[in-house]
Amino acid sequence: MVSIRSLLAIALAAAAAQVYASPIALADHTHLSIFDYASPPSSLSSPQGSGGGCSEILQRRAWQSLSASEKRAYLDAELCLMWQIPAQSGLAATVSRYDDLIKAHQLQSGVVHGDGWFLPFHRLHMYAHEKLLREECGYEGAQPYWDEEADAGRFTQAEIFDTELGFGGTGRVGDRCITDGPFANYTLHTGPGYQNTDHCITRTISDLESRNSATQFVEECLALPTFARAWPCIESRPHAGGHAGVGGEMMNPISSPGDPLFYLHHTFLDRVWWRWQERDLPARLEDIAGYTTQTRPRSGWVNATLDDELNMYGIIPNATVREVMDIKGGLCFEYV
Template sequence: MKFWASLGFVAALAAHAAPAQNVEQATCESPLQRKAWHTLTRTEKSLYIEAEKCLMSLPSKLHQATARTRFDDFQMTHVLETPNVHFVGAFLPFHRFYMYAHEVALRTECNYAGAQPYWDESLDAGNFSTSIILDPESGFGGNGVGKNNCIADGPFKSYVNAIGPGQVNTDHCIDREVTDCASQAASLDIVNACLKKATFQDMWNCIEGGPHGAGHGGIGGQMLNVFSSPGDPLFYLHHTWLDKLWWDWQSQNLNIRLTEIGGTNQGSPFLSFNGTFPPFPPIGGNFTFPPFPGGPNGTIPGFPGNGSCSPFGGFPGGFPTGPPSSPSKIEDTVPVNIAGDPGNVTTLGHVLTVHGSIPDATISDVMNIQGSLLCYKYA
């Protein structure tokens, strides 16, 4: 089993707030209404799933690597951008932009009239296996079965994915290994704790470490691969929920939080391990973690191992060459060359790209979901 291990450890590395910059005033007059999957009618669910299947049937426009379909295009974009958009200040802004690009494709290329729905995972925390979102008739199909954990029912059971796993592109099924234990980090208590954080850095670390890890770890399989996880259509509902959580936090103080950004542009050193994160070792030894929400004695449960949900315990396998050393301060990292940022600190001028599915934008452009670029709201 390939563990995502997205508990936000490196996200907490020496992230500094960026200077405030101007964000354009809102020009959104008729925002799309993004709704929770649990609240959609059966017809609304069917229309969304048919639109996603449409992307799976359309030929690739970007023609990157082995991508054959528009659905593959989005997955390949995530593979290419992974080192720049995880455990960094751009994590939430990039995925907001990425969800928007996916929504635009559904609406402009597949005649979908609705908005991108989200999965309110707090309703299913600790019980992903019984969620209505995995219903084979009105949802995304259930758990994986057999040797390769391929999904065997639902609308996507026959889709052959050409991207991944990780950075190795081979034809494979959409696989899942649903784990109720890991899904506990999507609990309402943890979500509310994240929303109470006073700064962008603390909120982002909390979301990437808790609810984000719960969605990927709770579904497992394809969703647990840091590079190729968008190969499971549930990815888009999961990250749209995370976007809602960020907006809920921003909405508590829009005057300040529409311009509050920060963090490092240097991604996790674990991304060098070709496709998946290796398991993290127990606390102690020669590997130290910077503070992150929950902590070893905190409220965020660890991913399961040997039937246990104890934090940091029981990760199978080990590091291929021993654990890498974590930089202790931002100056010890090697900056990524990001357009719009002169150094290794994430700013509002930081350029986001989805490789041509829609034009590039800056973080400033996506700070307001009802601004000059984005135009939606959450129920």
């Protein structure tokens, strides 16, 4: 099959290109670092336990496998972050704790897409979301993932878009705002893109675009022998499938965390990466490649390394790439 509308990846790349040309990202055309955005807090240490170990291993499961009560608990916790917990980052246009998470992604989109930090940063971002749900909103479960392989090519029929035990459906004709489900009346303050404007959550669900999340393409990525080859495959294929298959806010590479489905989508991608790591775990816990920016800075390319620090703007402590490579020994969760 031809690349399921290869324009998917092109569209995402074109939208992302606006990030790298943004005054925020390349004001002086010098090398970007996460340290250019804010003074990083102390590095992540023993995320769940103490003394370097894990007090428990959280089990991340597919949304489709959760019971009705488990789904309600997750949705309620997400609504808690959106409506009940005020922002703490102090970043522009943040009102809720949920806004803090969107902003951490928006402000550094230019250095966490199309380069070696893509998968490590989003793993840490998903961990931060899970941590806030549990510690600030009383959620007792783990961050679920959306098994997009099971729904690829049929997103319009997926149970995750249920109006009561899901995230609501597609947007209405005209403004594309979602009108049903638990998030229908939510107002985003960050986005679209680098803007900070009040707007609704938008979606344009498409079965065609969702086909890039199919098992066929995931397996192609898993079969690649090095991170240098596997990461671009994951970013361009199943990553594009979820974002473009949902559409709307999710199609904006800068402010896509505005749609709560972002977290289940990127947890799915993190599981794909972990499945790739597990095929040669000792070696792949140290396999990192790529640059620290998508476009070449005037000062020259900089290679991503295990010691690079990923910035979470104080939402949780920063972590190095090395600290997020092992989900069981480092971040204390597993996929089941």
